[in-house]
Amino acid sequence: xxxxxxxxxxxxxxxxxxxxxxxxDHNPIHVDPAFAATTPFGGPxxxxxxxxxxxxxxxxxxxxxxxxxxxxxxxxxxxxTRPGARVTASAIFVRETDGAREYAVQCADDAGEVLxxxxxSVPAAARP
Amino acid sequence: xTAVTRPPITSFPRGHTFARAxxxxxxxxxxAYLDAVGDANDYGASIPPLAVIAFAxxxxxxxxxxxxxxxxxxxEVEHEAVVRVGAPxxxxxxxxxxxxxxxxxxxxxxxxxEQDRVPALRARTTIMAPAGGGA
Numbered sequence: 001x002x003x004x005x006x007x008x009x010x011x012x013x014x015x016x017x018x019x020x021x022x023x024x025d026h027n028p029i030h031v032d033p034a035f036a037a038t039t040p041f042g043g044p045x046x047x048x049x050x051x052x053x054x055x056x057x058x059x060x061x062x063x064x065x066x067x068x069x070x071x072x073x074x075x076x077x078x079x080x081t082r083p084g085a086r087v088t089a090s091a092i093f094v095r096e097t098d099g100a101r102e103y104a105v106q107c108a109d110d111a112g113e114v115l116x117x118x119x120x121s122v123p124a125a126a127r128p
Numbered sequence: 129x130t131a132v133t134r135p136p137i138t139s140f141p142r143g144h145t146f147a148r149a150x151x152x153x154x155x156x157x158x159x160a161y162l163d164a165v166g167d168a169n170d171y172g173a174s175i176p177p178l179a180v181i182a183f184a185x186x187x188x189x190x191x192x193x194x195x196x197x198x199x200x201x202x203x204e205v206e207h208e209a210v211v212r213v214g215a216p217x218x219x220x221x222x223x224x225x226x227x228x229x230x231x232x233x234x235x236x237x238x239x240x241x242e243q244d245r246v247p248a249l250r251a252r253t254t255i256m257a258p259a260g261g262g263a
C-alpha cells in the first residue's frame with residue numbers, strides 16, 4: 001500500500017478503434033476522422049470510458065478485489081483526450097473517513113492538462 | 129443487417145425506465161476489452177467494474193441512440209460485488225435527470241447491474257448531446 005500510485009499509457013487511434021470494437025461504441029466523434037474534423041474538437045477524441053479505465057486499472061492494481069467488491073468512483077470528464085496523448089492516471093490518498101480510504105484520482109496528459117478528475121474510495125477494512 | 133431506428137437519448141423524459149436487459153460477458157469479450165484499454169492486471173475470473181459498466185452502456189445502446197457529437201461528461205460507480213466472467217447479468221436503466229442548456233440536452237442515466245439477482249454495480253452516467261440530435 002502506498003499513498004500514491006500512477007501509470008502512464010499512450011492513447012493511440014488504434015487503441016480508440018479497438019475500444020470501439022470491444023465496447024460497441026462507434027460514435028463517429030471517436031472513430032471517424034472526417035466527421036470529427038467538423039466538430040469543435042477538430043478531430044477524433046478518445047472514449048471517456050477508455051481513459052477512465054486507467055484509473056480503474058490503478059485502483060485494482062493497488063487494492064485488488066476490495067476495489068471490485070466495494071469501491072466507489074465519481075469523476076468528471078473535463079477535457080478531451082486526443083489520439084497520441086500520453087495519459088498518466090494517478091490515485092493520491094486523501095483521508096480515511098467513514099470506514100473508507102479516499103483517493104483523489106485524475107488523468108492528465110503530458111502537458112499537464114487534467115482530462116478526468118474525481119474521487120475514489122475503497123473500504124478501509126479491506127486494506128492489505 | 130437490418131437497420132433499426134432507435135430513439136435518441138435526448139428524447140427520453142426524466143423518470144423513463146428502459147426495458148430490462150439480460151447479458152453475460154464471456155472470457156473473449158473481457159479479453160478484448162482488456163487488450164483495448166491496455167490493462168495488464170490479472171483479474172482471474174472476475175471482470176473489471178468499469179468493463180461491466182462499458183458493456184452495460186452497450187446494452188443500453190441497443191434501444192437508445194447517441195446523437196453524433198454526444199459526449200460522456202460524468203461517471204459515478206458503486207461496486208457492490210465482484211462480477212464474474214460468464215455470470216448471468218441483468219441491467220436496469222432509468223433517466224434520473226434531464227435538462228437543457230445552450231442547445232444541449234444533459235441526461236443522467238442511473239444503471240443497476242444485477243448478478244444472481246443481487247445488485248453488483250450501480251452507476252450514474254451523464255451524457256451531453258446536441259438538442260434535436262437524431263440517431
